[in-house]
Amino acid sequence: MQLLLGGSCRQLVMATAASLCRRAHGQAGEAGVPKMLWKLGRLNHIAIATPDLKKSTALYRDVLGAEVSEPQALPEHGVRTVFINLGNTKLELLHPLGNDSPITNFLKKHPSGGMHHICIEVDNIEEAVADLQRRQVRCLTERPRTGAHGKPVVFLHPKDCAGVLVELEEA
C-alpha cells in the first residue's frame, strides 16, 4: 500500500496503522488488517572491521578468488572501505580513517578485526523508524541519517537485536 496523502489525512492513516502494527506483522494478509507501511528487504552487506585492509582484501581477492572493489576513502564517515562481491550480497571491509573513526574503538576491543554490523534494506526508512520506536526497539539516532553510500540509514541498538548492530538502509 503506497500512500500519497496530505498531512492530516496521512497522520490519521499512520495512527490507525500504528495501533494495528503488532497484529499486521504477526498475521500478514488477515482480512481487514492493513499491510505494514514499510517492509524489510534483502541483506545489503555484512561490514567487517579489519586492522589491515590490504591483507584482508588480498585474502578475499587472491586466496578466495572473489571480485573486490578498489579501496574508497570516506573521510566524512571516518572509514576506508573495500567491497567483496559474493553474488547475492556483499562484504564491506572497514578500516579506520582519520582521528575520529567509529571503527577505532571496535578494533581496540577486537585487535584481529571482526564482524561490525549487518545492513538490511527497507523500502521506507521513515516509517520503519517510527514503527520501531513505537515497539521499543531503540534506534541509535532519532531520525535516519545519510549513510556511507549516500542513502538514508539508521542503526538499531544491539541489545534489542540479539547482540547484533543492525543497520537499516532505504533501498
Added chain:
Amino acid sequence: MQLLLGGSCRQLVMATAASLCRRAHGQAGEAGVPKMLWKLGRLNHIAIATPDLKKSTALYRDVLGAEVSEPQALPEHGVRTVFINLGNTKLELLHPLGNDSPITNFLKKHPSGGMHHICIEVDNIEEAVADLQRRQVRCLTERPRTGAHGKPVVFLHPKDCAGVLVELEEA
C-alpha cells in the same frame, strides 16, 4: 574446468594448478593460466548466537516482518536453530542445546548474543581445503565434516580471516 581423472594424473594437474594458484586467482581468465579447481560462491547465511531464541525470533518475525522457520533441534551439533529468510540470503539464529554446545562459550563471552560466523558456499570443498592449506590459511579441521545442514563444511581460522569465523559449505 571439471576434472574426472585417475589418481596420479589428478595429482599432476593439482600440483601444476597449485603452483599457478596465486596468479590464477589474481588474474582470472588470463591466456594460458588454468582456472582454479574450486570457486567461491554466494553467502549462504550469517549465524547469530542468541541467549533467547524466542525473543530473537519474535524480533525478526513480529517486529521486522521477516519470514522465519520453525525452530529445529540439532542435538548432534549442540544447537537449536531458526532461519530468517531475507530473500537473497538467510540469518541463522543459534541457541545452545545440551551440555556440550559450541555456542555456550560464545554466549559466556557475549551474554547479549552476537554474530558467530558467516557461511560462504564453494563448489568443491575438498579442493578448497587443499588449496587453502597450501596457502597457509588455517582450517579448524584437517578435512571437511558434515555440517548442521547435512553438507560438507569446514571452518577457517578467524585469525586468518580478519577476525571472522568463516564457514565454507559445499553447495
